[in-house]
Amino acid sequence: MIDGHIHTPYCPHGSSDTLKSYIEQAIKCEYQSMTFTEHAPLPSTFEDPVPEKDSGMSFQQVEEYLNDIDRLKAEYKKEIHIQKGFEIDYIEGYEKEVEDFLNTYGPSLDDNILSVHFLKGKSQWYCIDYSPDMFKEAIYDFGGIERLYQAYYHSLNQSVLSDLGKYKPTRIGHMTLVKKFQHLYPSPENWEKKAHKFLELVRDHGYTLDYNGAGIVKEHCKETYPPLPMARQASSMGIPLIYGSDAHTASSLGQGYDSIDSRLLKL
Ligand SMILES: [Zn+2]
Ligand SMILES: [Zn+2]
Structure with a gap:
């Protein structure tokens, strides 16, 4: 597994469950390996469109976050493989700005995810997975x-195409996050075509995908990111899939x- x-207690919109509690729970669940991927601080010139301004961790806590994981990695090394990332x-x-962040911290990181949560409309930015209301506003805009x-x-x-420097993550997070509120706002008919083009790009660049279980428990989604078919x-195209719980609590x-179909997972 x-x-x-x-996620971790360093996530301002998550829980205060300790890193240790995540690790203990992971061992109980017979995990062999786990990667902590906290939301990196948002670029300082970007204004978080979420009212609470809590989409990413704070810059001030980055060093503490990394040090905490290093300490626990050593402490638990006989029991579980722990990886550090964002x-x-x-x-x-x-x-x-993202490249600068990666150039600063990338050399010490083990494993990272690159995700899209923010889109720019005609009048403002939206966090597409924040709430049904914000999603609805985005549809209008x-x-x-x-x-x-x-x-x-x-x-x-x-x-996938952007240049974020040599430490750019090559695993793309929850590639169907836009479907999070699909039972309120049904997907357009041709959405698979767009997603398929994206898969071709992922394959051609040798990237991998986060096969994310969080959507299943979201009341308006009820499917994994991406869905099973x-x-x-993706797997038949040779794209490696890596399970992600996207847990914000232990x-x-x-x-x-x-x-998920665990036979599709990269081991
Ligand atoms: Zn989060
Ligand atoms: Zn995410």
Whole structure:
């Protein structure tokens, strides 16, 4: 059991469960390997569109976060393989700041994820997985749900194509996050076509995918990111899939694992 996407108490919108409690729970769940991927601090010139301004961890805590994991890695090394990393936001137009961050911390990191949560509409930025209300506002601002999906997959494609320097993560987070509220706002008919183009790009660049179980427990989503047929398609194209619980509490480690096809996972 490998889990490549786990949050921590350093996440300001997560829980205060300790790193140790995540590790103990992981051992109980018979994990062999776990990667802590806290939301990296957002670029300082980017204004978080979420009212609480809590989408990423603070810059002041980065060193403490990394040191804490190093200490626990050593302490638990006989029991479980612990990896240290970040979930990095790909935000169009902010590549330089992200590259600077990666150049600073990249050399000490083991494993990272690159994700798209933020899209720029006509009038402002949106965090597409924040709330049904913000998602609805985004649909209006973009001029319909099809355009919103278009913008999401455009940004995902750019995340693969962008130059973020030599420490750029090569695993893309939850590639169907735009479907989080799909039972309230159904996906446009042709969405798979856009997603398929993205898969081709992932394959051509030798990237991998976060096979994320969190969507299953979200009441308006009820499917993994990506859903099973798309995970099978990705796998048949030779794209490695790495399970991610995207846990924001220790007890949600392993979430969605029952709903994924574990035969598709990269070992
Ligand atoms: Zn989070
Ligand atoms: Zn994420």
